[in-house]
Amino acid sequence: MKHLIKKGFSPVNSLNNPDNGHKWSLWQKLRLGLTPAEYFQQLLRNPFNWVLCVIFAIGLPIIVYRYVMGLGSVMHASYDYPWGLFLGFGLFCMVPLSASGFLLGTTVELFGHKKFKPILNLALLNGLLGYFFAVVYLLVDLGCPWRLYYPMFVSWGTAAVLFLVGWHVATYLSVQIMEVSEAFFAWIGWPAAKKYIHGATIGLTVAGIILSTLHQGALGTLLTYAPGKVHPLWYSSEFMWIFYLCSSIFAGLCMVIAVSTIVEKTMAWRCSREFLDNLGAITIGLAKGASMALVTYFVIKLIGLTHDNQWSYLATGWGKWYMLEISLGVILPIILFSIAIRKNSVGLVRFTAFITIAGLMMNRLNTALITFNWNLYQEIPHPLETIISVTIFALFIVVYRFILYRLPILYTWQSVPALEMATVPVLEPAETVPVQPEPHFATVMPSIEN
Amino acid sequence: MSGISRRKFLKSTVIAGGSAAAAMTSAKSAFAMKEFQGYPDSMGVLVDLTRCIGCRTCEAACNKEHNLPEPALPFDNLSVFDETFHEGKQKRRTTDKAYTVVNRYAEQEPGGPVYRKIQCNHCSEPACLTSCFVNAYKKTKEGAVVYNPNVCVGCRMCMVACPFGIPAYSYDSALHPEIIKCNFCYDTRLKNGKPPACVEACPQEALTFGHRKTLVKTAHERIRSNPGKYVDHVYGETEVGGTSWMYLSSVPFEQVGFNTTLQHHPILDNTKSFLGIVPMVLGIWPAMFLGFHLLAKGGKTENKESNAGESCK
Numbered sequence: 001m002k003h004l005i006k007k008g009f010s011p012v013n014s015l016n017n018p019d020n021g022h023k024w025s026l027w028q029k030l031r032l033g034l035t036p037a038e039y040f041q042q043l044l045r046n047p048f049n050w051v052l053c054v055i056f057a058i059g060l061p062i063i064v065y066r067y068v069m070g071l072g073s074v075m076h077a078s079y080d081y082p083w084g085l086f087l088g089f090g091l092f093c094m095v096p097l098s099a100s101g102f103l104l105g106t107t108v109e110l111f112g113h114k115k116f117k118p119i120l121n122l123a124l125l126n127g128l129l130g131y132f133f134a135v136v137y138l139l140v141d142l143g144c145p146w147r148l149y150y151p152m153f154v155s156w157g158t159a160a161v162l163f164l165v166g167w168h169v170a171t172y173l174s175v176q177i178m179e180v181s182e183a184f185f186a187w188i189g190w191p192a193a194k195k196y197i198h199g200a201t202i203g204l205t206v207a208g209i210i211l212s213t214l215h216q217g218a219l220g221t222l223l224t225y226a227p228g229k230v231h232p233l234w235y236s237s238e239f240m241w242i243f244y245l246c247s248s249i250f251a252g253l254c255m256v257i258a259v260s261t262i263v264e265k266t267m268a269w270r271c272s273r274e275f276l277d278n279l280g281a282i283t284i285g286l287a288k289g290a291s292m293a294l295v296t297y298f299v300i301k302l303i304g305l306t307h308d309n310q311w312s313y314l315a316t317g318w319g320k321w322y323m324l325e326i327s328l329g330v331i332l333p334i335i336l337f338s339i340a341i342r343k344n345s346v347g348l349v350r351f352t353a354f355i356t357i358a359g360l361m362m363n364r365l366n367t368a369l370i371t372f373n374w375n376l377y378q379e380i381p382h383p384l385e386t387i388i389s390v391t392i393f394a395l396f397i398v399v400y401r402f403i404l405y406r407l408p409i410l411y412t413w414q415s416v417p418a419l420e421m422a423t424v425p426v427l428e429p430a431e432t433v434p435v436q437p438e439p440h441f442a443t444v445m446p447s448i449e450n
Numbered sequence: 451m452s453g454i455s456r457r458k459f460l461k462s463t464v465i466a467g468g469s470a471a472a473a474m475t476s477a478k479s480a481f482a483m484k485e486f487q488g489y490p491d492s493m494g495v496l497v498d499l500t501r502c503i504g505c506r507t508c509e510a511a512c513n514k515e516h517n518l519p520e521p522a523l524p525f526d527n528l529s530v531f532d533e534t535f536h537e538g539k540q541k542r543r544t545t546d547k548a549y550t551v552v553n554r555y556a557e558q559e560p561g562g563p564v565y566r567k568i569q570c571n572h573c574s575e576p577a578c579l580t581s582c583f584v585n586a587y588k589k590t591k592e593g594a595v596v597y598n599p600n601v602c603v604g605c606r607m608c609m610v611a612c613p614f615g616i617p618a619y620s621y622d623s624a625l626h627p628e629i630i631k632c633n634f635c636y637d638t639r640l641k642n643g644k645p646p647a648c649v650e651a652c653p654q655e656a657l658t659f660g661h662r663k664t665l666v667k668t669a670h671e672r673i674r675s676n677p678g679k680y681v682d683h684v685y686g687e688t689e690v691g692g693t694s695w696m697y698l699s700s701v702p703f704e705q706v707g708f709n710t711t712l713q714h715h716p717i718l719d720n721t722k723s724f725l726g727i728v729p730m731v732l733g734i735w736p737a738m739f740l741g742f743h744l745l746a747k748g749g750k751t752e753n754k755e756s757n758a759g760e761s762c763k
Contacts, residue, residue: 006763007536038500067624069624070621070622070623070624070627071604071627072621072622073622077619077621077622079543079544079615079618079619081543081608082607082609082610082619083606091579104737109743109745110739110742111743111746112743112746112747113452141605142603142605143602143603143604143605143621143627143628144602144603144627145604147584147601147602147603147604148603150601150603151583151584151603154584154601155584155585155601156584157583157584157585157586158587159580159718160580160581160582160583160607161581161721161724162581162582162605162607162637163583164725164728165583166615168581202740202743206736206739206743208737209735209739210731210732210736211730212479213735214728214731214732217678217724218724221721221725222607222610223610223720224720224721224724225577225581225607225610225611225720226610226611226613226715227613227713227717227720228709228712230614237720237723238723240723240724241727309725336720350521368660376536376539377536377537377539377540383646421573440691
């Protein structure tokens with residue numbers, strides 16, 4: 001892509017082709033405005049695509065194998081470790097790392113911090129895809145994935161925490177689809193639908209906060225069904241939900257920092273000036289939020305230890321592992337973030353964000369897998385299970401990149417084709433939008449037209 | 451329409467009033483019902499480890515009763531007691547081919563060895579049931595915890611939740627995987643008032659079938675009338691809120707593979723503090739966060755707000 005940009009190419013960023021004034025067709029938009037040959041060439045040029053190809057070549061057949069031969073063919077089929085990497089990583093790690101959507105939604109839409117506006121769409125998309133792929137992991141892990149809708153429509157186990165998780169993840173997924181669809185409608189060219197969704201922003205954001213509060217917490221509460229199996233240092237029947245909710249806050253923020261870093265390094269061509277110019281200040285701002293959450297998390301973890309009087313466990317081998325997790329995943333990030341914020345060092349913030357994410361993942365894997373059955377025996381995930389998990393994560397990256405390349409997430413969609421790239425309109429009255437709604441949309445929603 | 455609704459309204463008011471009055475009379479008992487004490491006529495089994503000789507007849511009877519696949523080694527082969535798994539950390543356990551297994555413990559003890567039969571303990575408030583998000587489990591009034599594979603999604607939460615590590619899963623089935631565990635012979639025997647197959651087959655009367663309430667008394671009576679023979683504890687009387695299957699032992703329970711660190715109230719209680727905040731969050735958050743929003747907006751007009759929003763196109 002860099003080669004093409006150097007040659008003066010600019011990817012699709014408006015409804016109409018600036019060269020001839022015609023509307024871009026869907027196929028042209030999907031190809032970013034490149035010719036098929038050019039598009040194919042840039043695909044081949046990227047070495048990362050080759051890595052992905054290798055992963056898919058190995059992983060996709062194994063996923064098919066899992067559905068044909070049953071779960072037992074790719075897992076240890078353990079009765080003592082019913083949950084493996086699919087849930088330990090796919091659900092317990094992906095969901096907190098996807099808290100970004102509701103956090104930035106709250107900051108920008110509810111509290112009105114417009115400073116974070118340029119990164120809002122990225123945070124929303126990160127949330128949506130994280131949840132979506134948590135469900136994909138679930139589809140691999142469930143014994144009968146075709147019954148995924150049963151808790152919604154067939155049989156209600158209303159007393160179960162998992163019932164709440166299921167319902168909330170499903171409804172929150174729909175909320176996030178609606179939030180991100182604003183960018184989609186702009187891209188596809190349905191301004192009426194975009195406007196309609198925009199009108200519901202506040203409602204959607206508040207719904208997002210409610211659902212997130214509850215299901216992030218519920219994920220922790222799931223493990224309170226297994227007292228004694230989860231190691232006491234990672235277990236707290238009272239505080240599990242608040243530990244999980246609090247840690248999801250810094251996890252979600254650090255994930256946005258991490259993703260925006262990768263985006264800036266690998267697809268700067270797709271980012272608007274507004275995004276690139278503000279990213280440094282935004283990153284520092286996000287780090288401030290994350291460090292607040294980290295400090296809070298550290299304090300409540302100490303309260304938890306004291307409340308359940310678990311100090312004596314710290315002297316054991318598991319205690320050392322626990323202290324390593326807290327040192328690397330909580331204390332070190334607090335120190336590094338405070339240094340970085342004082343020195344205004346974006347680089348250090350980014351480095352710390354990656355450490356924090358690793359620490360968070362360590363915590364979730366410790367609770368759900370590593371220290372689970374701590375007084376029974378430890379189990380290393382099956383190789384095929386690991387390959388499938390990596391493959392789904394690669395799929396996550398591909399979909400993520402596909403959307404970032406196309407939808408106006410990192411750049412602003414140009415409503416008026418005549419405007420130059422450099423002069424991005426910051427404030428623009430809605431009336432100048434060329435209203436060319438799809439016919440059936442006009443009939444479905446006539447009242448929203450104005 | 452209003453006429454009909456008025457008549458309906460009056461009618462429903464009368465009904466509601468009546469039922470409210472009825473509810474009032476039983477308010478005291480309703481308050482007490484918050485604590486589920488188990489079904490009054492729940493059946494149970496008392497397992498006396500001092501009587502078990504490790505003959506595995508119960509395993510064979512169970513296998514036959516439920517048409518389970520034939521095991522690799524026949525049931526009269528006692529070498530299975532030497533089998534260990536995961537570097538000796540685990541003895542045999544229930545699987546998708548065995549609802550119950552007997553293990554040998556405390557070989558070196560003076561009174562040993564001691565044999566212990568494991569199967570579903572049929573808790574009064576089962577963790578598998580309360581953690582299931584499709585309600586696949588049911589505690590019958592006879593005391594059995596039974597499972598319905600037709601609604602099971604296969605999340606295996608129940609396996610995580612079971613404090614005794616009993617449910618197994620048929621991982622090898624691609625199309626019909628299901629949870630496999632002892633069902634107290636509910637369909638074939640218990641609902642007709644008959645004892646389960648293993649109890650009937652036991653040649654040592656190590657297993658006693660009866661009303662759970664009676665069995666608790668029997669167990670304490672045995673401890674009282676045989677001084678020094680038993681550990682003074684009936685395992686399962688209070689563990690995780692009480693189980694239908696209970697145990698008596700001559701050696702400390704932790705030496706015969708029992709988890710003696712279990713809580714003495716139902717597992718469900720651990721989630722109650724969280725489930726209690728759910729309606730509060732649903733009730734409070736909307737107004738609170740909309741309030742924050744209005745505060746954050748300050749004096750800015752709605753027009754300015756929407757214009758600012760439009761900038762992200």
